Amino acid sequence: MNFKEAGIVAPVLDGVEAMGFKEATPIQARAIPIILSNKDLIGCAQTGTGKTAAFLLPTLQQINEQTNHGSIDALIVVPTRELAIQIDQQIQGLGYFVDVSSLPVYGGGDGMSWDVQKKALVKGANVIIATPGRLIAHINQEYVDLSKVRHFILDEADRMLDMGFYDDLKKIMKVLPEKRQNLLFSATMPPKIRKLAQEVLTDPEEVNIAISKPSETIVQAACMAYDGQKLELIKHILTAKPLNSVFVFLSRKSEVDVVARELKKLGLSAEPIHSGLEQDKREVVLQDFVNKKVNILVATDVMSRGIDIKGVDMVINYNVPNDPEDYVHRIGRTGRAETEGVAFTFVNEDDMFKFRNIEQLIGKSITQIKLPGDLGEGPTYDPENVRKPRKPGGGGRRKFSRKK
Structure with a gap:
């Protein structure tokens, strides 16, 4: 399936073609039509499957088609600064021909970066890509208006829970409007992600791209x-x-x-x-x-x-x-x-x-x-008598000594 068949139209399609993308990946082919229909979605797909474009392309198209968008239209929450920057860079490429502004919001910078983030949050960049902790810090200053967010996206949700961001996510959701589209993407789908999905999503469609085997190459x-x-x-x-x-x-x-x-x-x-x-x-x-x-x-x-x-x-x-x-x-x-x-x-x-x-x-x-x-010799691998991992504090490691 190509991107036009998936529902992507100009000028977003122009950005796709300029980036050299030809055929939609399985996660893109299945997720894009669902997102364009304004349904909530839970997507399970690993890194490298094209899942970022799967939610960016339809979201950029939806924002571009709105007649009046001067506020924060989409909020993308991610676990790390690096991922926030990477998604923002993809927006710059895929959204080159659309009138959509974006800004990554993350910690670790100087006072100037805080001021730039504050300005974007107050004036309303169309897409904010944020790490939970930094976004909460801005929200606590009471100048962030997320009341007009129409698209709420959680990317790498499993990693965010592994890093202890559950409470921060709950705080963020409390200041969002009840009527919004919710998209949750995760590489794995353990029970804790299912629980989070129940709290975030409303009658969601599910797209599960099974974890692929390593390439034969x-x-x-x-x-x-x-x-x-x-x-x-x-x-x-x-x-x-x-x-x-x-x-x-x-x-x-x-x-x-x-x-x-x-x-x-x-x-x-x-x-x-x-x-x-x-x-x-x-x-x-x-x-x-x-x-x-x-x-x-x-x-x-x-x-x-x-x-x-x-x-x-x-x-x-x-x-x-x-x-x-x-x-x-x-x-x-x-x-x-x-x-x-x-x-x-x-x-x-x-x-x-x-x-x-x-x-x-x-x-x-x-x-x-x-x-x-x-x-020298390493440990012997015995698959029939392999040991389960020891609990922390349970004994020392074997010492290695070189053979003479």
Whole structure:
């Protein structure tokens, strides 16, 4: 299905064509007609499926067709600053030929950024893309008028709940008009999202794009490695041959800084990105990675979720993700558009249970490769006697000692 058949018309269609989009993705083909009919919608689709355009295109068209829109017409709430910026950039592209203004509202900036946000919120940019905490801070100043919002969109709703934004979302909804269109998008659909959907949506349509299996163009491999071996292992992989673009995922931001620093010592172009960095620094790092000025982005999963960057050569899971579906999200950043990609996952003795769940989800065994000889032996993977994750505080880790 093309976008015209889905219901998109000029001038929004002109922006789509200018961006080089030809055919609508499954989430776009199914969601756009529903949104254009002004129904509420709950959409389940992972990063990289085109879900952002699925709600932006019909929303831009609806706003553009309104005869009088001088207030905040659409409010998009997202979990991270990076995602807010990315959505705003997509609006600038897809909405190039429409008279619709937008502004991302997020924390971490200086006083000037606060004043710019305040001005847009008071005068009424047509589309506000906001992180919950920053929006609440503005609402508490009592100059934000959300009474004319016609489209309320929650993107990456599962991640927002994981980050503890439930109460903030409830506060935001209290100042919205009762009569509005509600759209909720989530990569996963656990019970807590179903509960939130019941509180937000009215008689919604549901579009569920099943989580896709990893592309066949991605070469997947796993290394059984103790934590003490991982740093030398990643150095070995990243110095084996030049790579233009690599994502390294870690679970803890304290590890992000260590890994990025050690890679820099080798002369590699690597930068960390996590919530502990100043906002300006994070934006520069992300843009440098997009522009290939930085080749290796070392990130926490929370920071990188929702960032859609094409042309990634390799993904390295320094830690096994807790959710098997997150594994598919992570490695799906490589091997796109029929190009080959590589995904490595480091599995320590405590992560084998989670790793087995990943193999069950994707329906195949992931090839295991041996560690380089000078690193010694890693833990033995035994799928029949794999251990469940230990509760926090439950015993120490096994120490690694090099073999002589």
